[in-house]
Amino acid sequence: MALLEVRDLAVRFVRRGEPTVAAVDGVSFDVPAGRTVGLVGESGCGKSVTSLAVMGLLPRDGTEVSGSVVLDGTELLGLSRREWDRRRGSEMSMVFQDPLTSLNPVVPLGIQVSEVMERHRGMSRRVATREAESLLDRVGIPDPRRRLREYSHQLSGGMRQRALIAMALACRPRLLIADEPTTALDVTIQAQILSLLRELVAETGTALVLITHDLGVVAGMCDEVNVLYAGRIVECADRHALFAAPRHPYTAGLLESVPRLDTPRGQRLAPIAGSVEDNIPWSVGCAFSPRCASALPVCSERSPAVETVGPGRLLRCHNPLDTDVGNTESSHD
Amino acid sequence: MLPGTRRGRRLDELAESTPTTTAGVSLAASAWRRLRRNPTFLVGAGIIAAFALLALVSPLLAAHDPALRLLEDQVSRADNRIPAPQPGFPLGGDQYGRPLLSRLLIGSQQTLLVALTATVLGLGGGLTLGILAGAFGGWVDTLVMRVVDVLLSVPSLLLAVSIGALFQQQSRFTVIIAVATVQIPVFGRLLRGTMLAQRASDHVLAARALGVPERSVVFRHMLPNALGPVVVQATLMLAVAIIDAAALSFLGLGSADTSTPEWGQMLGSAQDFFDTHPQLAFWPAGCIIVVALGFTLVGESLREALDPKKRR
Amino acid sequence: MLRYTVRRLGQLVIVTLVLSLLLFAWLRALPGGPVSALLGERATERSRAELVEQLGLNQPLYVQYWRFLGRAVTGDFGVSTGVQPGTPALEVFLQRMPATIELSVLALTIAVLVGIPLGYVAGRRQGGWLDNLSITWSLLGVAVPVFFLAFLLKYVFAIELGLLPASGRQEAGTNATHATGFYVLDGLLTREWDAAWNALLHLLLPAAALSTIPFAVIFRITRASVLDVLEEDYVRTARAKGLGAAVIRTRHVLRNAMLPVVTTVGLQTGALLSGAVLTEQVFNIAGIGQALSLGFQRQDYAVLQVVIMATAMVYVLVNLVVDLAYAVIDPRLRTR
Numbered sequence: 001m002a003l004l005e006v007r008d009l010a011v012r013f014v015r016r017g018e019p020t021v022a023a024v025d026g027v028s029f030d031v032p033a034g035r036t037v038g039l040v041g042e043s044g045c046g047k048s049v050t051s052l053a054v055m056g057l058l059p060r061d062g063t064e065v066s067g068s069v070v071l072d073g074t075e076l077l078g079l080s081r082r083e084w085d086r087r088r089g090s091e092m093s094m095v096f097q098d099p100l101t102s103l104n105p106v107v108p109l110g111i112q113v114s115e116v117m118e119r120h121r122g123m124s125r126r127v128a129t130r131e132a133e134s135l136l137d138r139v140g141i142p143d144p145r146r147r148l149r150e151y152s153h154q155l156s157g158g159m160r161q162r163a164l165i166a167m168a169l170a171c172r173p174r175l176l177i178a179d180e181p182t183t184a185l186d187v188t189i190q191a192q193i194l195s196l197l198r199e200l201v202a203e204t205g206t207a208l209v210l211i212t213h214d215l216g217v218v219a220g221m222c223d224e225v226n227v228l229y230a231g232r233i234v235e236c237a238d239r240h241a242l243f244a245a246p247r248h249p250y251t252a253g254l255l256e257s258v259p260r261l262d263t264p265r266g267q268r269l270a271p272i273a274g275s276v277e278d279n280i281p282w283s284v285g286c287a288f289s290p291r292c293a294s295a296l297p298v299c300s301e302r303s304p305a306v307e308t309v310g311p312g313r314l315l316r317c318h319n320p321l322d323t324d325v326g327n328t329e330s331s332h333d
Numbered sequence: 334m335l336p337g338t339r340r341g342r343r344l345d346e347l348a349e350s351t352p353t354t355t356a357g358v359s360l361a362a363s364a365w366r367r368l369r370r371n372p373t374f375l376v377g378a379g380i381i382a383a384f385a386l387l388a389l390v391s392p393l394l395a396a397h398d399p400a401l402r403l404l405e406d407q408v409s410r411a412d413n414r415i416p417a418p419q420p421g422f423p424l425g426g427d428q429y430g431r432p433l434l435s436r437l438l439i440g441s442q443q444t445l446l447v448a449l450t451a452t453v454l455g456l457g458g459g460l461t462l463g464i465l466a467g468a469f470g471g472w473v474d475t476l477v478m479r480v481v482d483v484l485l486s487v488p489s490l491l492l493a494v495s496i497g498a499l500f501q502q503q504s505r506f507t508v509i510i511a512v513a514t515v516q517i518p519v520f521g522r523l524l525r526g527t528m529l530a531q532r533a534s535d536h537v538l539a540a541r542a543l544g545v546p547e548r549s550v551v552f553r554h555m556l557p558n559a560l561g562p563v564v565v566q567a568t569l570m571l572a573v574a575i576i577d578a579a580a581l582s583f584l585g586l587g588s589a590d591t592s593t594p595e596w597g598q599m600l601g602s603a604q605d606f607f608d609t610h611p612q613l614a615f616w617p618a619g620c621i622i623v624v625a626l627g628f629t630l631v632g633e634s635l636r637e638a639l640d641p642k643k644r645r
Numbered sequence: 646m647l648r649y650t651v652r653r654l655g656q657l658v659i660v661t662l663v664l665s666l667l668l669f670a671w672l673r674a675l676p677g678g679p680v681s682a683l684l685g686e687r688a689t690e691r692s693r694a695e696l697v698e699q700l701g702l703n704q705p706l707y708v709q710y711w712r713f714l715g716r717a718v719t720g721d722f723g724v725s726t727g728v729q730p731g732t733p734a735l736e737v738f739l740q741r742m743p744a745t746i747e748l749s750v751l752a753l754t755i756a757v758l759v760g761i762p763l764g765y766v767a768g769r770r771q772g773g774w775l776d777n778l779s780i781t782w783s784l785l786g787v788a789v790p791v792f793f794l795a796f797l798l799k800y801v802f803a804i805e806l807g808l809l810p811a812s813g814r815q816e817a818g819t820n821a822t823h824a825t826g827f828y829v830l831d832g833l834l835t836r837e838w839d840a841a842w843n844a845l846l847h848l849l850l851p852a853a854a855l856s857t858i859p860f861a862v863i864f865r866i867t868r869a870s871v872l873d874v875l876e877e878d879y880v881r882t883a884r885a886k887g888l889g890a891a892v893i894r895t896r897h898v899l900r901n902a903m904l905p906v907v908t909t910v911g912l913q914t915g916a917l918l919s920g921a922v923l924t925e926q927v928f929n930i931a932g933i934g935q936a937l938s939l940g941f942q943r944q945d946y947a948v949l950q951v952v953i954m955a956t957a958m959v960y961v962l963v964n965l966v967v968d969l970a971y972a973v974i975d976p977r978l979r980t981r
Contacts (some may be wrong), residue, residue, distance in 0.1 A: 083891075085887040096885075
């Protein structure tokens with residue numbers, strides 16, 4: 001049994017006077033203990049909403065969450081606020097996209113790190129502060145004793161994200177969700193933060209759910225990858241299999257719009273035509289079909305079901321790409 | 334930017350909340366779309382419309398000349414008697430025996446006049462100061478804003494009264510000037526702050542980079558976007574002007590001429606009769622409260638509609 | 646922090662100078678000029694001539710201003726002609742100041758104690774009945790003229806119901822020692838509990854009337870600020886850390902939401918002083934507000950210039966203190 005099992009997760013935003021929006025629609029995936037799983041897709045595809053639903057952080061008013069989220073054998077959906085609070089920060093924790101706004105500007109860093117341990121590990125302020133110092137040291141913040149007394153505006157972007165990672169890992173959670181953890185950072189810092197994450201996850205045996213739109217990040221970090229489109233998972237595969245031979249045209253499109261070292265010189269990057277606004281509802285057909293180069297008439301008439309197309313490999317497509325390895329271009333030109 | 338007083342800085346913050354759309358039209362359109370569904374706005378707008386209509390048609394509605402002491406024979410200073418409601422005079426008379434209902438009806442005209450002219454003058458003065466400071470910058474800006482800061486640090490009523498005291502004879506005109514003077518620094522500060530925020534905004538930089546002439550940048554790209562908070566403030570100021578005018582009358586700095594009625598003046602001059610004849614204060618006070626509420630409701634819902642954070 | 650304080654103090658000096666310049670110009674622009682302004686209408690030819698000489702009105706303007714400034718620095722603003730004839734204007738102000746401070750402080754306390762909790766709860770339960778009720782109340786509070794509300798409260802609670810005193814600061818004949826001029830404080834210091842209680846009862850109605858506008862402003866800023874902070878990422882981070890509701894509320898929501906409120910409280914000084922002028926008049930309290938309205942009625946410009954100068958200074962000083970307090974609370978300002 002996997003550490004985290006998400007089954008048929010659906011999140012709908014219900015606002016008075018406005019049409020209901022299905023942000024996430026029947027998403028299922030597993031995260032085995034100690035593994036790193038990627039959730040990939042364009043902005044608005046539902047990857048962040050999925051992670052917030054798993055953490056129980058969606059606003060209670062105006063959202064309907066259904067399905068099942070099981071962490072280590074316990075169903076999370078429907079837990080009381082108190083039960084959630086007992087698990088968040090200790091068994092599962094999260095790192096957010098923008099480290100500047102995610103830190104409280106008027107509370108010293110030390111307290112923001114130690115408060116997690118006071119809460120979940122029953123430490124006194126003094127013990128927790130000492131622990132916080134070594135945590136900051138571990139995530140690579142120089143002169144941690146001084147930094148404990150400082151505020152977020154006194155830190156650089158990379159240091160802020162390191163501090164947030166320290167907080168998230170302070171109670172050695174079994175599951176860490178990182179939502180675009182490097183998007184708001186300078187490119188040079190991105191690599192440092194990613195390698196820090198990779199190191200810490202390996203060291204503590206924490207399972208990592210990495211949410212990103214950046215396939216480069218996926219390639220360097222993830223064991224398994226789930227590709228989301230318009231609130232549904234369209235392809236799920238082992239990292240090597242996915243990069244070697246994407247089966248879903250959307251996945252292929254994502255790969256082709258990223259520059260790679262092995263593409264021949266002079267070849268143009270191929271962006272995916274259209275935008276998410278061209279989608280049709282999943283209830284009608286394949287949401288991606290209006291933008292899809294290999295769309296068939298059936299694609300806009302019948303919604304494709306999830307099929308198992310190999311070991312650990314799932315696909316939601318009427319007309320998947322060929323399996324011939326390494327040749328992703330020719331298939332739908 | 335000058336640090337200035339805290340109040341000034343709040344105005345600056347309000348100013349910086351201006352949405353930065355290049356097309357003022359689309360902003361207005363989207364604001365209007367949200368306003369139409371906002372009950373707060375509709376109630377306020379209804380009140381204002383009724384008030385404006387009343388001011389227009391009140392000469393037709395009023396049965397008597399508000400200046401005539403028609404019921405003077407029923408007034409007695411000695412035993413503190415004031416004409417009671419009677420046939421033809423549904424609300425009775427005031428302390429001089431003049432018809433109260435007709436005075437209330439006609440009073441809407443002067444009340445509207447005071448509020449409008451004071452706010453227009455205040456806005457005009459503030460606009461001039463703000464543009465002056467913004468256009469010349471440097472020491473002109475520093476000087477203008479220092480004076481504005483000082484004026485803002487004098488409690489508003491105190492400022493109004495000080496201005497009113499400069500005139501030998503109190504009249505409606507002096508009331509308007511006094512009320513308007515209080516508004517000038519408020520508008521000036523607000524406008525300058527908005528313009529500065531606009532000057533630094535991306536769309537203005539973009540317009541400059543495209544080689545749009547400076548005058549065009551100011552009038553086509555900065556001013557329209559800077560106007561949002563100013564319109565909000567002006568609407569709120571209409572309410573403040575009516576209340577300030579009443580306060581001036583209460584302090585004895587209202588218009589000396591009571592033949593043309595105005596609600597604030599009626600309320601202010603009713604103070605001696607409050608314990609014995611509260612209706613003399615209740616009626617004009619009620620009118621003032623309703624109208625001030627109308628302007629406040631519209632102003633607040635405008636502010637909300639123009640708030641970029643709430644836009645979708 | 647030190648540099649900030651010094652800079653703000655420098656600003657205070659500039660504001661004072663500009664204010665004195667405006668005041669100087671104002672006195673000269675008054676109908677009849679400074680002589681009738683300062684002496685009143687009953688002045689004799691001789692006293693006029695004396696004053697012209699004394700004020701140096703035959704000197705050039707800049708000399709006049711310099712001397713005006715010199716006298717102001719030594720606290721010489723002339724002698725009251727109308728409010729308390731014969732008393733130095735500064736003394737009139739100092740005698741009356743405690744009453745106004747007492748009233749304003751109580752009004753501000755009411756506004757803060759009601760406005761902040763209500764604003765917080767309203768923000769947490771946006772759109773709930775308490776939210777709507779409080780918003781309506783605060784909108785009405787702004788639309789009702791302060792002096793009318795004061796009258797209304799006086800009429801209902803003092804005249805009709807007879808629950809509270811209608812005017813003054815203390816029952817005449819109360820056996821009370823007035824050491825500081827703050828009657829409630831005096832009563833407490835001298836252990837004359839009856840006197841303190843009586844003075845407090847006298848303050849309730851005027852303070853309630855005076856508190857409406859500060860309440861409305863503080864309530865709405867608190868509410869808006871709480872709404873903003875609740876949307877902040879760091880509150881989500883706090884929830885993701887599984888912190889208890891109490892810690893999130895105090896450490897993460899309130900501490901941030903209070904920042905704009907602190908500034909607002911300072912800005913209410915102006916509204917309080919404006920309102921005090923009207924409220925003191927209604928309840929016949931011998932404070933500086935009453936001195937002002939009397940001063941204008943009796944054209945006592947000696948008193949008026951002290952009061953205007955002093956209230957503006959108080960406003961600037963209070964806001965200086967508030968800004969410094971703000972800098973202490975907000976580390977982004979403190980450590981810059």
